[in-house]
Amino acid sequence: MPPVTPEYLARRRAAILAAAARCFAANGFHATSMPDVCAEAGMSAGGVYRYFDSKETLIAELAELELAPVYDVLRAAADAEPLLRPAEVIDLVHRTVLADNPSSLLLQVWAEAVHNPAVHDSVRRRTAGILDILSSFTRRWMPGCSEDAALSAARALMAVSMGTFVLQNVMEASAERTATHTLLESLDGVVRAELQNE
Structure with a gap:
């Protein structure tokens, strides 16, 4: 398995933020769940939580x-x-x-x-x-x-x-x-x- 580079991690993080932005824009902060964000990002819950520990963290970063x-x-x-x-x-x-x-x-x-x-x-x-x-x-x-x-x-x-x-x-x-x-x-x-x- 190739090493995980900082660039790869940054791209994954940006992809999660972009997916969260689409979900929040469509449904609002409070009607959107972390499983919604995971699905939009095409990632498992574990993959998303590696970068963001909660929906509140996502909201604050956005x-x-x-x-x-x-x-x-x-x-x-x-x-x-x-x-x-x-x-x-x-x-x-x-x-x-x-x-x-x-x-x-x-x-x-x-x-x-x-x-x-x-x-x-x-x-x-x-x-x-x-x-x-x-x-x-x-x-x-x-x-x-x-x-x-x-x-x-x-x-x-x-x-x-x-x-x-x-x-x-x-x-x-x-x-x-x-x-x-x-x-x-x-x-x-x-x-x-x-x-x-x-």
């Missing part, structure tokens, strides 16, 4: 991985020329999230973060990193702004991105989706009206 590609793609785009506009950044985030997993998986991660401390910590940690990168975009969009203003704008951009994701991929999933730039243009009018009334 939560950690779900936003990692977003961080990477934003970091690569932050210093690029030409500078992406806000709607383009939001669309880039959404495309990255959906590249390997359906929208339902991210929504479940957000819901799980409400009551699962391990998932909450993972999401919070990843979010802090993403906010830091988004701040680099907002500083370029608003030259001369303070660090506090850049971070506040980054938080607003993240909030709009999350809301847009839900609208486009849940509420409008079976209909024609509203373009992100259209949503931002409409929001700009609302914000201007609010500022005029202050």
